[in-house]
Amino acid sequence: xxxxxxxxxxxxxxxxxxxxxxxxxxxxxxxxxxxxxxxxxxxxxxxxxxxxxxxxxxxxxxxxxxxxxxxxxxxxxxxxxxxxxxxxxxxxxxxxxxxxxxxxxxxxxxxxxxxxxxxxxxxxxxxxxxxxxxxxxxxxxxxxxxxxxxxxxxxxxxxxxxxxxxxxxxxxxxxxxxxxxxxxxxxxxxxxxxxxxxxxxxxxxxxxxxxxxxxxxxxxxxxxxxxxxxxxxxxxxxxxxxxxxxxxxxxxxxxxxxxxxxxxxxxxxxxxxxxxxxxxxxxxxxxxxxxxxxxxxxxxxxxxxxxxxxxxxxxxxxx
Amino acid sequence: xxxxxxxxxxxxxxxxxxxxxxxxxxxxxxxxxxxxxxxxxxxxxxxxxxxxxxxxxxxxxxxxxxxxxxxxxxxxxxxxxxxxxxxxxxxxxxxxxxxxxxxxxxxxxxxxxxxxxxxxxxxxxxxxxxxxxxxxxxxxxxxxxxxxxxxxxxxxxxxxxxxxxxxxxxxxxxxxxxxxxxxxxxxxxxxxxxxxxxxxxxxxxxxxxxxxxxxxxxxxxxxxxxxxxxxxxxxxxxxxxxxxxxxxxxxxxxxxxxxxxxxxxxxxxxxxxxxxxxxxxxxxxxxxxxxxxxxxxxxxxxxxxxxxxxxxxxxxxxxxxxxxxxxxxxxxxxxxxxxxxxxxxxxxxxxxxxxxxxxxxxxxxxxxxxxxxxxxxxxxxxxxxxxxxxxxxxxxxxxxxxxxxxxxxxxxxxxx
Numbered sequence: 001x002x003x004x005x006x007x008x009x010x011x012x013x014x015x016x017x018x019x020x021x022x023x024x025x026x027x028x029x030x031x032x033x034x035x036x037x038x039x040x041x042x043x044x045x046x047x048x049x050x051x052x053x054x055x056x057x058x059x060x061x062x063x064x065x066x067x068x069x070x071x072x073x074x075x076x077x078x079x080x081x082x083x084x085x086x087x088x089x090x091x092x093x094x095x096x097x098x099x100x101x102x103x104x105x106x107x108x109x110x111x112x113x114x115x116x117x118x119x120x121x122x123x124x125x126x127x128x129x130x131x132x133x134x135x136x137x138x139x140x141x142x143x144x145x146x147x148x149x150x151x152x153x154x155x156x157x158x159x160x161x162x163x164x165x166x167x168x169x170x171x172x173x174x175x176x177x178x179x180x181x182x183x184x185x186x187x188x189x190x191x192x193x194x195x196x197x198x199x200x201x202x203x204x205x206x207x208x209x210x211x212x213x214x215x216x217x218x219x220x221x222x223x224x225x226x227x228x229x230x231x232x233x234x235x236x237x238x239x240x241x242x243x244x245x246x247x248x249x250x251x252x253x254x255x256x257x258x259x260x261x262x263x264x265x266x267x268x269x270x271x272x273x274x275x276x277x278x279x280x281x282x283x284x285x286x287x288x289x290x291x292x293x294x295x296x297x298x299x300x301x302x303x304x305x306x307x308x309x310x311x312x313x314x315x316x317x318x319x
Numbered sequence: 320x321x322x323x324x325x326x327x328x329x330x331x332x333x334x335x336x337x338x339x340x341x342x343x344x345x346x347x348x349x350x351x352x353x354x355x356x357x358x359x360x361x362x363x364x365x366x367x368x369x370x371x372x373x374x375x376x377x378x379x380x381x382x383x384x385x386x387x388x389x390x391x392x393x394x395x396x397x398x399x400x401x402x403x404x405x406x407x408x409x410x411x412x413x414x415x416x417x418x419x420x421x422x423x424x425x426x427x428x429x430x431x432x433x434x435x436x437x438x439x440x441x442x443x444x445x446x447x448x449x450x451x452x453x454x455x456x457x458x459x460x461x462x463x464x465x466x467x468x469x470x471x472x473x474x475x476x477x478x479x480x481x482x483x484x485x486x487x488x489x490x491x492x493x494x495x496x497x498x499x500x501x502x503x504x505x506x507x508x509x510x511x512x513x514x515x516x517x518x519x520x521x522x523x524x525x526x527x528x529x530x531x532x533x534x535x536x537x538x539x540x541x542x543x544x545x546x547x548x549x550x551x552x553x554x555x556x557x558x559x560x561x562x563x564x565x566x567x568x569x570x571x572x573x574x575x576x577x578x579x580x581x582x583x584x585x586x587x588x589x590x591x592x593x594x595x596x597x598x599x600x601x602x603x604x605x606x607x608x609x610x611x612x613x614x615x616x617x618x619x620x621x622x623x624x625x626x627x628x629x630x631x632x633x634x635x636x637x638x639x640x641x642x643x644x645x646x647x648x649x650x651x652x653x654x655x656x657x658x659x660x661x662x663x664x665x666x667x668x669x670x671x672x673x674x675x676x677x678x679x680x681x682x683x684x685x686x687x688x689x690x691x692x693x694x695x696x697x698x699x700x701x702x703x704x705x706x707x708x709x710x711x712x713x714x715x716x717x718x719x720x721x722x723x724x725x726x727x728x729x730x731x732x733x734x735x
Contacts, residue, residue, distance in 0.1 A: 056631055090633030103628040107646040116642065117632050166632055 004031040004071075005174055005206050006055070011068035013047070013054050013230075020278035024050045024063060026230040029304065032174065037200060037207045039221030039238065041214060041253070045274055047230040048210045052176045055208075056093060057085050073173065091121040094167035098179035100160035104151035110137065110162055111147045117169045136165045141195065157188035161195070168199070178210045193219050214257050218242060226250050229275045229285040232304050235312040246313045248292045284316070292317060343727075350726040357719025364713055368505045375499035376484065380680040382494035384424035385460060387694070390489040390497075390701050394481040395425050396464045398457040400449060401476045406456045408479045418445045418454035422494060425458035428483045442467060450474050489701040491687065492694060497701060501709055504682040508713065511597050511676075512663040516656055518602035523609025524652060530610070531617025532640050542614070549607035553662075554669050560600035561675035568595045586678070593677035597670050601663045612655050616648045650725040657721030661714030668710075684710055 013025040025047045032038050040048045053059045055070055057077060070077040072093065077085065089095075097103040104113060114133035118124055124132070134144050140161040142154075151159055160180065167175050180196075181189040197220060199205060209221055217224055217238065224241045226234040226249065234247040245251045255268040272289035275281055281288050287297035296316050307318035343351045367374060377383040384393055399406050406415060412434040419425040421438040429436055437454050439445045446467055449457045459467075461481045468475065488497040523545075530541040548556070569592045576583055583591070620626060626643050634643075668685020670676035677683050684706035691702025 058627070058630055086633050086635065088633070089631055095628070095631035097624055097628055097631075099624055102624040105625045105629070105643050105647075108642065112642075116634070116638065120633055120635065120638065163628070166628075169632075 003034060005034050005073065006030075006032040006208075007069075007071040008055070009069040009071070011051075011054065011070065012066050013050055013059065013063060014066045015063045017062070017278070022277045023230050023280070024277070025054065026280075027068070028227075028230070028232050029068075030225060030232065030235070032206060032208060034173075034206055035204045036222040037205075037209055037220050039217035039224040040208060040210045040227060041212060041217050041224060042227035043212060043253075043274055045277075046227045048212075048227050049178055050230075051227075052095065052178045052208065052210050055174075055176060056089055056095060058089075087121065090117055090166075090172065091170045092172055093174045093176065094170070094172040096160075096163050096167050096175065096177040096180045098182045100156050100163055101183065103163055104159055106151055109148050109150055110154070113162065113166060114169055117166050121170050132169070133165075136169060137162065139199075140165050155188075156184055157191060160184060160188075160192055164196070164199070168203070168205075171203070174206045174208065176208045176210065179212070180209075181211070181213065181216055189216075196220065214254065226253065229277060229280060231285060231314065232312070233286065233314055235304075237310060240311060246307065246311060246318060247315050248290045248317070249286050252289075252291070284314070347727050350723045353719050354723030354727060357716050357721070357723055360712060360716030361720055364505055364509065364716065367502055368509055371502050371506060375496075375502040376487075377496035377499045379495065379499040379503040379682040382422060383427055383496050383499075384486055384490045384494045385420075385422070386490060386492050386494045387699050388424060388460075388486050388490040388494075390487060391485055392460070392462065392489065393424050393484065393486040394461045395428050395458050395483045396461050396481050397478050398446075398449065398459060398464065398468070398475055399455070399478055400452070401474055403455070403476075403478075406478065409482045412456065412458075415455045418448050418457045420445060420459065424460060424483070424486075424490075424494075429458050446471055446475070488705045491691065491702050492699075497687075497705055500682040500687060501684065501705055504684045504687065504706065505709070505713075507594070507677055507681060507683045508664055508667070508685070508710075511594060511601065511667045512660045512713075514594075515598045515601035515663045515667075516605065516659045518598065519605040519659065520609050520652065520656055522602070523606040524613050524648075526606075527610040527613030528617055528640065528645060528648070531614040532621065532636075532644060538614075541610075545607040545610045548603065549611065551604075553604045554666060557600040557604045557666050557670055558673065558675060560603050561596050561670050564596045564599055565592065565675060568592045568599070589678040590681055593671075593681070597667050597676045600670065600675075601666050604666060605659045605663065608655055608659060609652070612651055613648050616651055617644055620644050620647050653721045653725045654718075657714075657717035660717045661710070664710050664713065 008028060008030045011025055011028045012023065015022040015024050028051065030038075040051060042048050050059065050063065053063075054065055055072075055077070057065070059065065065078060068078075072088075077088070080088065104110075108116075111130060111133050114136060115126060115129040118129040118132060119126070130147075134147055137147060138144055142158055142161055146154065146158070151162075154162065177196075181192055184192060193216065196207075200207060200220075207220075209217065211217060221238050224234075224236060224238050225232055226241075226247065228249050234241065234245070234250045236246070241250065242254065245254055252268065252270040256270055270289060275285050275288070283299045284290070284293070284297040284302055287293040290297065294316060300316070302314045302316045302319075304312060304314040307313045307315075347354075397406070397409060397412075406412065409432060412429065412432045415434050416437055417429045417434040418437050418439060419429055420442055421440050426436060426438060437448070439448060442459065442463060445454075445457050445459065448454050450471060464477060468477065486496050486498065488501070490496055491500070526541055526545070530538045569588065572588060572592055572595070576588075621644065626639055629639055629643055664685060667676055668683075668689055671683050671686035672689035676686065679686070687706045688703050688710075691699070691706070694702050
């Protein structure tokens, strides 16, 4: 495998609240390699979006990074100044948001958005930037005449493509896509995924795909990381993970995906509720809901380690 | 990629500006009509202020007729002794001794006709004097003649038709022409209202932007200051501000005039001081409205995904402020601006009323309303009605123009 673009080591993010500190991300280590699509899945509130924002250092207060390292192309992002970090955003790491309806400034034309992004990071004249913007949206399958349209004149799918265009405008090394298909209907979603895959091949993009939609991950990702309660539970190649999930949480997650070929009885619902992140259960955070929990799970937290070649998991079952 | 062939020029129809203007009716629908109506009102009022000396029929600060002449009234009739041959029409009056009531419309008319005037205080005295031959003719109000003539039916006769100009909107308690006062008053009103609203916007909006955008301690302190200003009753604060500023303004103005070597009369100084004081006082009162609205909007817009998206693409904070936040605030700013102008006119009226605004003879709608109000119970409705209507019209013009414009300028709301 090629060298890692991004390496996260023992990242911890806290949200101090009135009732206690929420450990949004609790010691996550992860490497993203050049040219791969890493799917980051988990239920709502497990910290996957927080991961995305933490990498860009755009956490909303009171959220803050309290520990760990984020090494991007050999530099620790947590040690950069605010200005260095700003210059890195968009140029080296960019982000695609989940709601294309509201992620473009309603008072700026499509061209303004792209030109502005290009000019923020480069010396291009407005003419050059405009030309590049035109090329860009052409590649994304939007007619060039739409360049001077306002966002409200575009459909949801087109806006999402403009958003990708913005993320691609400066050939960023890493693209974080935070639930990019959540608000799209299935047809647009399929088109979008197709396009993203094409672009990924074409430009050898490195993407972190944050989603709760297992189908999207299966479609697009090379490797999948499963998150639960701010921790990584399992990390594996997408085929291995779907064929043979190791961690009981992953198994539960895959079983709870509705499938047309399953009868009603086969759709399994995972019991219990997501854990309270202020007072998380001792030991393995999943053990109160785990169908295969053993005594040890209640007292000791399993380490996240390579249990089989290329397969990482945090579970005592594979000791 | 065949990128070279891509044409980036926008496709727009090549039509003239005027054609575009009228096509706006189709593009924007109702909003266009509202905006254009508001614009027309404002342009007319602006023309009125510029052309005031040509439009106004009378001097706005001098008595030109009887007090409380009803709208449309003011014409005079000429009365002579029966059989009098020398005086048959108004133009014969030059050099003739004419009896009039003191400070009545008749007195001013007769003076214009270069007659000699003998003034009486009661209307009966006039008729008495004419019968006794003290005067050669009488000039009295049109509506008074039928009231008193019957008593002297055999000795006096009315000659010619009623003559003289009328007061379209009547006269006030001092016999000044209301129409002229309204036309000249537009100057003071527009100047003070527009200036004060602009000043409060000029201060309130940047502070609001800063406060909302920076947040934290800066926000707390600025909000506290602005809220403390806001907590005062508006008019009371304006009165206090005006009282404090008035003397200082006058000193400053005199110093400035002395420095640049211009000499102004006491009246001119008083008018300028009044304008500046009122403007400053009202500006302070309305600053918090701009601040609060803008700050609130900024706080809301800051949370929008497009701001976050811009940030994730490395936009500078200044770019976010001026290209993402500020343009989205303008729409509500325009609306507050137009509403504040209407408010400012009324506050200015209040200030003038207690003698802290423009000095009294200066024509000023607000002052005229305040003064005219006391005569309303007696049935003299025209003193308050017409300046009041003008205030409504100006406020309406600004509101329609402002709100319509904010709808049109907002690309989200336009159909394409």
